[in-house]
Amino acid sequence: MVQPLSLVEPPTPTGQSLPHNVEAEAALLGALMIDNRLAEDVQLKLRPDHFHEPLHGRIYEQILRLLDRNMIASPVTLRPLFEADEEMKELGGPSYLAQLTGSGAAIIGARDFADQIYDLALLRALVGVGREMVERALDTSEEVEPKGQIEEAEAALYRVAEEGGGEGGVKSFAQATRLAVQMAEKALNTGGGLSGVTTGLDTVNAKTGGLHHSDLIILAGRPGMGKTALATNFAFNAAQRYVRDIEDGIAPEKSAGAAVAFFSLEMSADQLATRILAEQSGISSENLRMGKISQLDFRNLARAAADLESLPLYIDDTPGLTIAALRTRARRLKRQKGIGLVVVDYLQLLQGTGRNSNENRVQEISEISRGLKTLAKELGVPVLALSQLSRAVEQREDKRPQLSDLRESGSIEQDADIVLFVYREEYYVASREPKRPVEGDDAKIFESYEQWQRDMERVYQLSELIIAKQRHGATGKVKMKFDAKITRFSDHIDADYLPEARG
Structure with a gap:
């Protein structure tokens, strides 16, 4: 199995590193390059920004791009895309891609790796919301709006809860069909x-x-x-x-x-x-x-x-x-x-x-x-x-x-x-009520009022x-x-x- 990148993590508010599993990311990428069909399930849930290691996110993105163009995604086809990648050069160059495929056993657990990467991405998103809440609450240099901060924090938490840290709402036609049938x-x-x-x-x-x-x-x-x-x-x-x-x-x-x-x-x-x-x-x-x-x-x-x-x-x-x-x-x-x-x-x-x-x-x-x-x-x-x-x-x-x-x-x-x-026509007819006739009034006044009464009965x-x-x-x-x-x-x-x- 390839040795994953060693990273210095930015500390969380508690001094701990952000939740991540770089080994799972490496194993999933290796499995995808060995069996491209695995991407059909994984890409519905997992996006490049769900990877904690940026290089892994870029590799995953290029794999999906190749597959989208009906090309095979393998260390060989991906190699030209990473010749100039500085971060990969630090790991010995594009040969790192071949190292990722070193363990074929990773294919068996590929979906589990994808689920774990996704869940850890949600936890990092949650940490980010918490960190921003703390920083904004402590910053009194600008106009303080506690209620506005609470509303923004709730909105951010809702996005994490409902969208998985920004997960897109793409549905397969099968899913859309099930909804229509329901x-x-x-x-x-x-x-x-x-x-x-x-x-x-x-x-x-x-x-x-x-x-x-x-x-x-x-x-x-x-x-x-x-x-x-x-x-x-x-x-x-x-x-x-x-x-x-x-x-x-x-x-x-x-x-x-x-x-x-x-x-x-x-x-x-x-x-x-x-x-x-x-x-x-x-x-x-x-x-x-x-x-x-x-x-x-x-x-x-x-x-x-x-x-x-x-x-x-x-x-x-x-x-x-x-x-x-x-x-x-x-x-x-x-x-x-x-x-x-x-x-x-x-x-x-x-x-x-x-x-x-x-x-x-x-x-x-x-x-x-x-x-x-x-x-x-x-x-x-x-x-x-x-x-x-x-x-x-x-x-x-x-x-x-x-x-x-x-x-x-x-x-x-x-x-x-x-x-x-x-x-409501009744509203307008009622507002046009003519003078109520009294004994001795002209016949036209009586006729006008009677017509109005007939109109009111019609629209009542x-x-x-x-x-x-x-x-x-x-x-x-x-x-x-x-x-x-x-x-x-x-x-x-x-x-x-x-x-x-x-x-």
Whole structure:
């Protein structure tokens, strides 16, 4: 067996050398050069920077490059690539490559060597995070931001835990196929049509297939349209379905529901809880806030509150969150609570990481929308982000929103997998209420008011969910019922109201 390099290790904070096994690295490289087929399994997990000895990392990289070009990787074919390598010259030149193949027995344990090299790389990454945490915490020469340091440290630890110190997310087609089949199986088990997290509304699920993992879903609307109410309904329905599925013995990964993280940058946690309690108890949220309830109402309220105590719905109402802080908190909730859906109310209230207060707002929104999409992929959960619409909607006769109405629409529209708009014609008809006629008024005043009443009857409690963009399927519209008193959206069955055909 070749004598491995003798290195002077940089000390860790405890004075010890970094975790490594240069002998295992040498043995693995020798085995790869003897049997190139071993690289098929090893390269899915192991990268050149996982090797502790830089020379070994370079040799491994060149082996993979040769194999990628359908060439044989052996000491002979690798020799020209290392003629000028100074570190290899210190070991006697390219003949070092032949020395690595000296022990054919290493082929038997090649996969075990690869696993050990990978695990030790993770430990070194963990040491690096710890060292940086200590150094930054001790350095008070610059502006001290303890909370920022904690958030960055958590992000670094999450990368080590979830990505193996930066391991790429490359999947073989077989792996990707298995995931697709699992998704189809889930849709089949839930009665068909629902492959993602349920919204609780059958008509919406039928049109979208639910909220898909790794997707960024934008839910937008003008003030008064009920976008926060709809997002709250989705969150509650997903959490409730998750509890029900677990009680029925369904494995968490096969549940159509999910534990939910709700980042409420506009409303406080108790305001959101009041909305959910109003919806579940059937008591007006306004009456709840003002205490205008009977003893029977209070009993219904107490019963609803008791039922909701175990609901896996976690509300973070911290104001002024940055996108970096939100991602850190979401990772923590994923790790601690196993959340399967993230809701952000709303996107424009998040802040970018730039410290320049005069930074271009469009660029900041671009950073935020990219960060939310990255979070969805990183955690493998749907992220539902609410968004404002520009006032251009109010200038048109038809108040239905369009993609161009999204504020800073370029980046939001580009990053989103699905864009949903909430539209309630009732809101606009109600605002046009004419003068109430009295005895003696002109017939036109009576006629105008009667026409308005007919319009109100036509649109009463009706709302539309406009699917303006969907990567997975067709665009179109879904009709819903909205009870403003208890802020609840529900399915609306109307045979005359059919989704638009696929374009």
